[in-house]
Amino acid sequence: MVSRWFAFLPNLITIARLVLTPAIIAMITEARWQAAFLIFLVAGASDALDGWLAKTFNLQSELGAVLDPLADKALLISMYVTLAIMGQAPVWLAILIVSRDALIVGGVSVSWFVSRPIRVRPHIASKITTAVQLLLAALILGGAAYGFRLEALETLLIGSVAALTLASATVYLWVWVQHMRP
Template identity: 30%
Template sequence: MAGGERDPGSRVWTVPNVLSMLRIALVPVFLAFIVAGEYLGALIVLVTASLTDLADGYLARRLNQVTRLGQLLDPAADRLYIFATLIGLAWREFVPWWIVVVIVGRDVLLAVLGVVLANHGYGPLPVHTLGKVATFALFFGLPVIMLGAAFPELSAVSLPLGWALTLWGAFLYWWAGAIYALETFRVIRSDRHSVGLRSDTLD
């Protein structure tokens, strides 16, 4: 690049990336609060993480600091908070373990699809809008369940609402997963077809 400037996409120490790193660093604190039954403390950490999530996205665009690392850290932080909330709530018996298996199982599927794509020379598939909506529903549904744990007087409203959002989010999560799986198979089939055409041409 002219003048020895670095590609913004390759930078590590940007304001949005530091905020994302802070969010990830707070995950163990968040989980420790839940497991200890300190739900108010967990909610404060979660609100802080949510605010930094909004801030890092805004600042990345505003300061032209969108980076490849940031594109990895941001969704990773979201998933870590979802997993931490699930595990903590299941540990405290506010949600059953099967909901943990359902939601984590979908991300295991995506990890497998990522390996399959990498073996065929492809990077990760672009994030589908349905996946974003599912993550949004889970990111709000689970804390609303936790709100009922922190403030029992609100549980009559927060628990049904939280469960409705969580189950809807889990359904959409798997729906998006099915779309990713179909797209992966389409890409692989197209790749094999191209290889077949090249072989026919060489013959």
């Protein structure tokens, strides 16, 4: 039998990611790029770790199904908005990312409001989008922290994030429309 503490470990890791988000944002706004980068790496790794633990040891929970995407959205939205404000990421990209997440949250909220709740489960398009968004944010932070810019790679990742964000939004909109049809 799995101990109660171990069974809750993926959720604790997810909560830690939520707690780390304001610390990362504070480091960015204070231009403490190395600290922001290192904390971000820990937060990004925690996203992979909590999912791996939950799947490997069959520790999935309803709380985790809600907390994990919430932590991802809090981290990524905060990151891209702050990076855009600090002039490190394109403003249009931050707007696109926020708009996609608002669309998803809005769709889930509407479905609950009209008593047609939709099950919250990440689509593979969303997982890939999140991974590439994390990679781009890490590249931008690493560049600011250590004084280098891999401009060609950054440009490629910006295009990839934009395309994947639009594709993911389209997938979720399609799933939502299918769910809400009479």
